[in-house]
Amino acid sequence: GEDVEQSLFLSVREGDSSVINCTYTDSSSTYLYWYKQEPGAGLQLLTYIFSNMDMKQDQRLTVLLNKKDKHLSLRIADTQTGDSAIYFCAESKTGANNLFFGTGTRLTVIP
Amino acid sequence: NAGVTQTPKFRILKIGQSMTLQCTQDMNHNYMYWYRQDPGMGLKLIYYSVGAGITDKGEVPNGYNVSRSTTEDFPLRLELAAPSQTSVYFCASSSERGYFNEQFFGPGTRLTVL
Numbered sequence: 030g031e032d033v034e035q036s037l038f039l040s041v042r043e044g045d046s047s048v049i050n051c052t053y054t055d056s057s058s059t060y061l062y063w064y065k066q067e068p069g070a071g072l073q074l075l076t077y078i079f080s081n082m083d084m085k086q087d088q089r090l091t092v093l094l095n096k097k098d099k100h101l102s103l104r105i106a107d108t109q110t111g112d113s114a115i116y117f118c119a120e121s122k123t124g125a126n127n128l129f130f131g132t133g134t135r136l137t138v139i140p
Numbered sequence: 141n142a143g144v145t146q147t148p149k150f151r152i153l154k155i156g157q158s159m160t161l162q163c164t165q166d167m168n169h170n171y172m173y174w175y176r177q178d179p180g181m182g183l184k185l186i187y188y189s190v191g192a193g194i195t196d197k198g199e200v201p202n203g204y205n206v207s208r209s210t211t212e213d214f215p216l217r218l219e220l221a222a223p224s225q226t227s228v229y230f231c232a233s234s235s236e237r238g239y240f241n242e243q244f245f246g247p248g249t250r251l252t253v254l
Contacts, residue, residue, distance in 0.1 A: 037180060072183075127198060
């Protein structure tokens with residue numbers, strides 16, 4: 030099975046909060062990341078969290094990490110139509126050169 | 141800085157044809173990567189390089205080849221295209237491996253093999 034799992038779709042109304050969830054299986058993860066992919070574009074780093082942290086806040090974004098359950102979430106407050114995109118969680122692991130990506134969650138913001 | 145650039149943006153190949161996907165970065169990054177993105181499957185690593193002259197296989201290397209003669213360029217070669225290689229291909233680069241690995245992505249190449 031996949032190392033990193035996400036639900037494929039999420040729809041929210043403009044102005045509401047969005048919560049995108051991710052589960053991972055490898056306890057050797059060092060950093061966990063959220064990347065955003067806008068239509069027709071490559072991925073861009075949105076935010077990240079070190080594996081020994083529980084929470085990180087950056088303006089409208091809040092990242093929560095539950096190491097016990099290997100669960101990562103991204104909360105977007107006051108979601109805007111410009112937030113419509115695919116969001117990927119990813120992890121870097123000790124001893125690995127690359128990132129391991131989830132399947133991506135397509136967020137649709139309804140005006 | 142242009143960042144990571146990829147050419148072409150789109151390409152249609154016939155089964156058995158070959159092509160090279162180009163990738164160039166101007167950030168003087170040592171690490172470069174090729175991923176493919178299939179619907180609902182996330183990104184899978186094809187090949188990566190830790191510096192000029194050094195390449196290694198990722199999760200899905202079969203049917204592909206790479207070379208890294210300069211720091212800036214990391215082309216991906218498909219020798220005998222197959223329908224299973226229909227995908228979107230992303231090149232990425234990062235400055236160092238470390239534990240924090242921010243990768244910078246190109247805009248992608250959408251390849252269709254018919």
